[in-house]
Amino acid sequence: MARRSASGVWVASRRELLALTGGALLAGRARAEGPAERQFLFLFCDGGWDPLCVFSPVFGADGVDMDPLATLAQAGGISFVDHPQRPAVRAFFERHADRTAVLNGFEVQSVAHERCQQLLFTGTAGAADDWGAILAGSSAVERLLPQVVVSGPAWSDQFGDKVVRVGTSGQLPSLLDGSALARGAHPITPRPADAAARMEAYVQARAAAAATRARPGWERVIHAGYRDALARGASLAAYGDLLSAASPDPFDLLGQLALALDCLELGLTRCASVRYLGVWGLGWDTHADNDEVQTMHFEELFGHLDELVGELDTRIGTDGLPLSQSVTVVVCSEMGRDPKLNEWDGRHHWTYTSAMLFGAGVAGGRVVGALDGAGRGQAVDPARGDVDAAGVALTSANLGATLLQLGGVDPEAWLPGVVPIDALQS
Amino acid sequence: MRPVVLVAVLAACTTEGAEAPPAAAARELRVPLDPPRLARRMSLDLRGVLPSVAELDAVEADPTALPALRDAWLEERAAEARMVQLLGERWRTLVDDVTLQVGEVGLTDADEYTYERSVGEEPLRVMARVVAEDRPWSDVVTGDTTMANETLAALWPIDRPAGDGWVESRYADGRPAVGVLATNGLWWRYTTNESNANRGRAAAISRLLLCEDYLERPITVRAADATVPFEDAIRTQPACVSCHSSLDPIAASLFGFWWFEEHQLDEMSWYHAEREPLGETLGVAPAWFGTPIPGLAGLGDAIAADPRFSRCAAETFAAGLWRRPVERADHQAISDFTEVLEAQDLRIKPLLAAITDDAEYQAGGLVDGADDETAARVATARLLGADQLASAVADLTGFVWEDGGTSLMHEDEVGFRLLAAGVDGRSVVNPPRRPGVTWALVVQRLAEAGAAYAVQRDLVDGQAILFTEVTLAEVPGDARFDAELDRLWWRTLATRPTEAEHAELAALWTAVAAAEGPEAAWTDVLTVLLRDPAFVSG
Numbered sequence: 001m002a003r004r005s006a007s008g009v010w011v012a013s014r015r016e017l018l019a020l021t022g023g024a025l026l027a028g029r030a031r032a033e034g035p036a037e038r039q040f041l042f043l044f045c046d047g048g049w050d051p052l053c054v055f056s057p058v059f060g061a062d063g064v065d066m067d068p069l070a071t072l073a074q075a076g077g078i079s080f081v082d083h084p085q086r087p088a089v090r091a092f093f094e095r096h097a098d099r100t101a102v103l104n105g106f107e108v109q110s111v112a113h114e115r116c117q118q119l120l121f122t123g124t125a126g127a128a129d130d131w132g133a134i135l136a137g138s139s140a141v142e143r144l145l146p147q148v149v150v151s152g153p154a155w156s157d158q159f160g161d162k163v164v165r166v167g168t169s170g171q172l173p174s175l176l177d178g179s180a181l182a183r184g185a186h187p188i189t190p191r192p193a194d195a196a197a198r199m200e201a202y203v204q205a206r207a208a209a210a211a212t213r214a215r216p217g218w219e220r221v222i223h224a225g226y227r228d229a230l231a232r233g234a235s236l237a238a239y240g241d242l243l244s245a246a247s248p249d250p251f252d253l254l255g256q257l258a259l260a261l262d263c264l265e266l267g268l269t270r271c272a273s274v275r276y277l278g279v280w281g282l283g284w285d286t287h288a289d290n291d292e293v294q295t296m297h298f299e300e301l302f303g304h305l306d307e308l309v310g311e312l313d314t315r316i317g318t319d320g321l322p323l324s325q326s327v328t329v330v331v332c333s334e335m336g337r338d339p340k341l342n343e344w345d346g347r348h349h350w351t352y353t354s355a356m357l358f359g360a361g362v363a364g365g366r367v368v369g370a371l372d373g374a375g376r377g378q379a380v381d382p383a384r385g386d387v388d389a390a391g392v393a394l395t396s397a398n399l400g401a402t403l404l405q406l407g408g409v410d411p412e413a414w415l416p417g418v419v420p421i422d423a424l425q426s
Numbered sequence: 427m428r429p430v431v432l433v434a435v436l437a438a439c440t441t442e443g444a445e446a447p448p449a450a451a452a453r454e455l456r457v458p459l460d461p462p463r464l465a466r467r468m469s470l471d472l473r474g475v476l477p478s479v480a481e482l483d484a485v486e487a488d489p490t491a492l493p494a495l496r497d498a499w500l501e502e503r504a505a506e507a508r509m510v511q512l513l514g515e516r517w518r519t520l521v522d523d524v525t526l527q528v529g530e531v532g533l534t535d536a537d538e539y540t541y542e543r544s545v546g547e548e549p550l551r552v553m554a555r556v557v558a559e560d561r562p563w564s565d566v567v568t569g570d571t572t573m574a575n576e577t578l579a580a581l582w583p584i585d586r587p588a589g590d591g592w593v594e595s596r597y598a599d600g601r602p603a604v605g606v607l608a609t610n611g612l613w614w615r616y617t618t619n620e621s622n623a624n625r626g627r628a629a630a631i632s633r634l635l636l637c638e639d640y641l642e643r644p645i646t647v648r649a650a651d652a653t654v655p656f657e658d659a660i661r662t663q664p665a666c667v668s669c670h671s672s673l674d675p676i677a678a679s680l681f682g683f684w685w686f687e688e689h690q691l692d693e694m695s696w697y698h699a700e701r702e703p704l705g706e707t708l709g710v711a712p713a714w715f716g717t718p719i720p721g722l723a724g725l726g727d728a729i730a731a732d733p734r735f736s737r738c739a740a741e742t743f744a745a746g747l748w749r750r751p752v753e754r755a756d757h758q759a760i761s762d763f764t765e766v767l768e769a770q771d772l773r774i775k776p777l778l779a780a781i782t783d784d785a786e787y788q789a790g791g792l793v794d795g796a797d798d799e800t801a802a803r804v805a806t807a808r809l810l811g812a813d814q815l816a817s818a819v820a821d822l823t824g825f826v827w828e829d830g831g832t833s834l835m836h837e838d839e840v841g842f843r844l845l846a847a848g849v850d851g852r853s854v855v856n857p858p859r860r861p862g863v864t865w866a867l868v869v870q871r872l873a874e875a876g877a878a879y880a881v882q883r884d885l886v887d888g889q890a891i892l893f894t895e896v897t898l899a900e901v902p903g904d905a906r907f908d909a910e911l912d913r914l915w916w917r918t919l920a921t922r923p924t925e926a927e928h929a930e931l932a933a934l935w936t937a938v939a940a941a942e943g944p945e946a947a948w949t950d951v952l953t954v955l956l957r958d959p960a961f962v963s964g
Contacts, residue, residue, distance in 0.1 A: 063653060109644040112626065114852070125642040127751055127856060144863075153853035161860040169840050175867040180842075181875055183829040188878045191950070195938060199950055202934055203957045210959035215791040217801040218859070222809055222963050225861035232863040233870070287621055338656065348621045348656060351647050376647060 037141055038360050038407050039264050039317075039327045042121075042132055042273040043257075044152045045301065047284030048113065048349060049333035050294045051371070054089055054302075055354035056104045057081045061373030064339040067291045077365030078102060085295050088303040096309050097365050099324070100358040101424045104369040105377025106394035108335055111349035113285070116334035117153050120353075123397035123415055131400045132271035133159040134414055135407040144236050145268045150256045152275025161225050166243065166259065173244035176237050204230050239268070251281045253304050261311055264327055267318035270407075276301060284333060288344035305331065312359060324359055328406055331356040332399075339375025352377040355399055361406045363426045369394055385423025392419055455800050459790030461489035466920040467964045468496050468782050470810065471747050473504035474511070474817035479917050496782060500775050504817075509554035510547055511813040512746040517634055518851035519546040519615045522839050526614065531581055531691050539832040544577040546851075548611030551592050562772040563739050567635065567726035570603035571596055582610055582695045601682065601697035604726035607631070610695060613683045615851075621656075623708060624684070628676035635729050637738035640669050661709060675713035678705030679722045736772060740764040743774065747781050749808040749857060755799070759786060807963045809865070811857050812836065812848030814964075819872055819956065822892060822918070823880035827872060835872070842868045861962075873956035874949075881949045892917075892952075898944040902932040911935075914952065919960040931955075 057072045057079055058064040066081070073082035073090060076097025082090050093100070108119045121130035129137065136146035137159030146162035147154070156163045166172045174180040178190030190196065207227040214220035242262060249255050253276045260272035277283050278297035286293045312324035319326060332355040337347035352371060358364070368385035370378050379391040382398065392398065401411035401420040411420050459467065462477075465485040469477045477485070477495075484491045499505060514520040524545050528538040551573035556565045572584065574595040579586035586595040601608045616630045629640040646665060654663060660670040681704040687693045702721050705712055712721050714728035729735050740763035745752045752760060763780055770776035781787055789806045810818065816835035820826045827834045834841035838850050845864035849857055858865070884893040895910035902908065911931060915923040923931070931951060939947035955961060 107646055109646060110641055111645070112629070112641045115641040117853070125639070125644075155853075156858065159860075160858045161862045164863055165844055167842075167845060167864075168838065171840075171842055171845055172864060172867075175842070175845070175864065175871055178871065178874075180871045183834065184827055184875075186825065186875065186879055188875055191874065191946075192942075195942065195946065195950060198934065198937060199954050199957075202930070202954050206954075207959045215806070216796070217792050217804060217806045219791060219807040221859075222807045222861060223959050226866065226959050226962065229861045229863045229866035233866050236863060287619060340656075342621070342656075344620075351645060374653065 037139060037270065037326075039269070039323075040132060040135055040271040040403065040407065041257075041260055041264065041327055041329045041359075042152075042271065043305075043329065043331045044117075044273065044275045045284050045297070045331070045333040046152065046275050046277055047286075047333070048116070048335040048337060049284045049297070049353070050286065050290055050337040050347060051104065051352070051354035052081065052337070052339065052375075053083070053291065053294045054081050054086070054298050055102050055356065056371045058339070058371050058373065058375065063374035064371070065341045067295075076100075078367055083295060086299045086302070088299050088306065092302040092306050095306065096358060099309075099362065099364040100356060101362050101364065101366045101368065103355045103357070103394070103399060103421065103424060104367060105352050105371050105380075106355070106369060106396060106399055107351045107377055108353060108396050109351060111335060111351060113334060113349075116349075118155055120332060120334045120396045121153070121400075122155050123395070123400045123418070127157045128155060129157045129159045130155040131403045132273055133157075133163055134404060134409060136162040136270045138407070138409045139270045141267070141270070143268055143270055144232050144239070145263055147271040147273070148260065148263045148269045150260050150272060150274045151250055152273055154273060161229065168250050170244060173240050176233075176240035177244065200230075200234060204234075239266075242266075250275075251277060253301075254307065257304070257308055257311075261308075261315060261323065264323060265315045265317055276304075286337065286346050287342070287348060288346035290337065290341065290345060290347045292345075301331075309358070327359050328357060328361050328403070329359045330403065331358075336375075339371070350375065357424060361425055363424055366423060368421055368423050380421075381423075382419050382421045383423060385421070394421070453793075454785065455792050455796040456785050456789035456804055456806070457791040457793060458785065458788040460921075461485045461492060462920040463790065463964075464788055465492055465495065467787075467808070468492070469499060470814050470818060470964050471512075471749075472496065472508060472778065472782070473499045473502050474508040474814055475504055475821035476818055476917060477920065479913060482916060482920055493779070493783065496779065497775075500778060503558075504821075506554045506558040508813075508817070509557050510550045513550045513553050513742070514546070514851070515746065515849045515855075515857060516742055517550060517612075517615075518849075518855060519549060519611060520836070520849075521546060521615060521851040522837060523852075524614055525617050525688055526691060526694055530689055536831060537577075539830075539837055540577055543836070544575055545611045545614050547592075548573060548578060549606040549609045550611075552606050552609060555594065557774040557778075560773050560775050563736070563767070563774055564726075564730035564772050565605060567605045567607055567729045567735075568603065569605040572609050578610075581691065597697065599697045600699060602721075602723035602726075604722055607722065607726055607729075608697070613680075614694065617688070618684075624677035624680040624705075625670075625673050627680050627683075628673050631676060631725075631729070632673075635738055636732065636734040637741050638734065640673060643669060645669070657709075672715050674708045675710045676725070678708045678710050679712035679719060679725050681705045682722055736767050737761075737764045739772070739774070740767050740777060743777055744781050747778070747787055748805055750803075750805050750859065751856060753803060755803060756786075759784065805859075809847055809857075809859055809861060810962050810964055812843045812846035812868075815846060815869065815872060815962075819876040822956075823876035823952070824883055824891065825872075825876040825879035827875060835868075846872075869957055869962055873953045876956060877949045877952035880952060881945055885945060885948060893948065896948075898948075901939070901944075902936055908932075911951070914955060918955045919958055921960060 059066055059072055070081050070083045073080055075093035078093055078097045080093055108116045110116045110119055122128040132147045133156045145164045149165045154163050181188050181190055207230055210223040211227040214223040256274040260274055263269035263272055279300050284297060312327055313322050315323045317323050317326050336350040336353035338350045342348055369380045370387050372378050378387045379389055379393050381388040381391040397415050397418045398421055401415045401418045402424050404411045405420040462482050462485050465477050481495055524542050528541050533541050553566050555573055571594050573592045574584045574586045575592050583599045584595050585598045587593055606612055616627045618624045618626055633639040660666040682697050682699055682702050684701045684704055685693050712719050719725055719728050741752050741760050744763055766780040767777045789804050791806050792801055812835045836843055838844045844850050844854055846868035847858040847865045880892050883889045884891055885898050895906045900907035912923055935947040935951050938950045
């Protein structure tokens with residue numbers, strides 16, 4: 001197993017992690033019994049990417065301004081927008097189209113960033129768990145970090161206790177090893193192990209008793225949740241070194257991915273999420289100089305995705321198989337961009353966007369959905385994936401239903417009436 | 427008003443053959459907290475600190491003393507600080523990123539936290555002062571003053587009287603008297619750009635002051651004629667007009683806060699009255715839902731006169747004190763609270779009293795057989811979030827977790843706010859309600875640090891603020907030791923320890939003292955109390 005540092009070197013190995021954690025920690029409940037449970041890695045491109053740069057070729061339409069240097073290309077059944085300044089995009093599809101699916105023309109039903117993010121990941125504007133939280137909360141395997149948020153947004157409601165934020169500057173490991181106590185004007189050293197253990201036993205007994213006594217409703221939710229959180233925290237302490245060694249730089253996508261992969265590989269996590277802010281952290285919100293900036297971002301992103309695929313093939317999960325057979329990768333952004341360029345050669349917000357999936361359970365070499373000549377999403381037959389005027393007008397909820405189904409969760413329980421896109425699934 | 431205690435005897439009066447009363451609807455399903463625990467909840471919610479031992483004693487002896495205590499707490503300075511945090515959850519201005527970065531205003535990285543919170547707190551301080559002075563809530567949109575500290579006074583065109591910290595002040599650039607709507611802090615959080623043209627700000631006004639969120643309306647461009655240019659579409663395409671017909675006239679009133687350049691302090695700090703006519707570029711005149719207004723100067727009065735404004739205030743404070751979002755089932759309760767508010771000249775203190783007097787707030791459990799919907803909705807227990815943990819521990823132990831001027835419990839880049847069930851105003855906008863592993867870890871470390879600080883202060887340095895009964899000489903069995911242990915329990919948890927609980931905690935003290943001495947023993951005893959399930963919930 002390897003980890004990519006901020007300097008660009010994959011530095012650690014699974015063997016090293018086993019040594020760090022004592023190996024035995026991988027045993028027991030973190031190790032899935034029987035068939036592997038599908039895991040998920042969400043890579044969120046913050047700001048609203050432009051599907052017309054890569055995913056949605058709409059050439060020759062008056063209603064859509066395409067980059068004049070862009071051309072239509074195909075690789076392994078996937079049509080995409082090729083560009084001389086985006087060779088990494090072409091290379092990715094040439095190498096990995098057979099395991100990749102593209103979903104085009106689904107609508108997020110807003111044009112405001114924060115709301116679009118919520119709609120993308122939850123399908124609703126109200127209080128809700130995002131797809132990762134639902135999948136983590138529905139896991140058949142007890143995990144210490146059910147949904148690990150390395151960076152980026154996360155929404156939770158019923159499964160808030162399953163969502164674990166690492167922090168942007170090593171906060172979680174500093175809490176685990178007690179180095180957080182050294183900060184500030186009144187630093188103290190952590191209590192000796194025996195004293196800490198004595199306190200822990202006392203508090204855990206109190207929490208267990210409170211959970212037993214608690215009446216139905218929120219009293220029980222909170223006390224049982226505290227009891228469980230204490231137990232997880234105690235178990236997680238053994239991973240302090242691992243998490244500390246991988247403290248991610250928020251602008252270092254590879255470093256963030258490495259931590260996410262570590263957690264997936266060790267079975268600590270069912271879902272991991274990272275945010276990609278683009279080259280130099282510029283973000284994807286290109287109201288000006290759209291093609292230039294999006295090209296930079298896509299080129300770097302797809303280069304990193306290529307490395308990610310290699311890591312997924314190399315790393316072995318707790319079921320003894322490569323992560324590429326258990327992890328579904330979802331690459332997405334909260335909105336698309338206006339098909340017409342504005343006066344600053346930028347593009348305003350647009351409700352239709354795209355997502356790309358690869359890895360476990362994904363029907364490779366497939367494009368589902370398309371934009372029409374005005375940049376609007378076209379209805380599709382969700383079973384076959386073809387554009388079909390009598391089909392379904394896709395929204396982010398359809399993507400969510402698909403992911404839940406991929407994860408073995410009944411979408412109907414969370415998104416009543418929303419059709420999963422079977423065509424995306426192998 | 428709704429009766430606090432509903433009549434459960436109706437069912438017993440039902441006679442065979444008679445029409446059954448709506449028993450399920452009328453039956454009171456909520457069981458109130460014990461008075462001391464209720465006092466603790468109120469104290470934490472309204473002023474962010476635990477009740478004193480004397481206050482707990484008073485409520486235990488006479489539960490009817492609680493309303494008077496509550497009213498007194500609302501007069502405390504701590505209540506104003508608590509309102510800042512409570513309102514901050516909804517107004518989302520306590521963010522770690524400000525458009526104009528700290529270096530761009532001539533400050534250093536060491537000033538970053540103070541700078542960002544100063545900007546973000548400005549509108550919240552204006553509102554909290556209205557609450558503290560028991561002025562009509564309409565003052566938040568019609569007042570002619572702002573609140574400023576030394577940081578803001580040095581950066582912005584503000585006349586600030588002498589004084590430490592936050593002082594009621596006035597902008598000196600002739601901006602209209604529209605309360606929070608005239609604060610830089612609000613519009614530095616809710617920025618805009620050429621394409622947005624203040625519409626996002628208008629949507630923020632609607633969400634914050636009317637509790638009507640344009641962004642919750644699903645939109646689609648599927649039905650629109652895609653060949654129509656963007657600026658024309660919002661005036662001609664039905665799918666667009668449904669929002670923009672009311673949104674754009676509000677946006678048109680906000681161009682005094684229009685900046686030609688985002689990264690210049692003067693440009694962003696001064697009100698630009700000469701730019702107000704730029705609202706015409708939207709093709710509409712300033713108006714409030716169909717009623718013309720004379721620009722920003724008329725916006726506050728229009729909002730205050732809107733019946734949704736008072737209802738939204740009731741909803742805002744109810745949600746804040748219930749520690750959960752308002753739901754459809756709360757409609758009648760919000761209506762009742764709105765009545766109270768309107769009957770009391772829009773003063774918030776009577777509203778806070780009404781909310782905290784209500785069965786929904788006071789619920790500590792449910793009767794057997796309560797339905798699932800009620801169990802899911804009624805917050806019979808609440809998690810202490812980052813701010814309440816920080817302020818309660820600071821008040822109790824004197825320990826404030828700061829590093830380089832940054833309050834670690836109120837910040838996310840280097841601190842623990844999000845990990846401790848806080849709200850960052852960006853990706854987490856509702857207080858998390860369930861205990862998570864990071865929250866438990868923050869509680870642990872905060873408790874350890876707070877306990878160590880208090881023991882050093884009280885038992886080593888001799889200040890005797892929290893530990894008032896003992897010295898390091900007493901041991902279990904000594905009357906002063908046992909009294910101190912019970913008093914600490916009472917103060918931190920608002921329950922009386924049973925004999926078994928007392929013995930168990932004394933045993934912990936004894937074990938630690940045998941190994942490391944009484945100082946460590948008291949530290950560990952206080953630590954476990956601060957981590958107790960009864961401490962971390964309310």
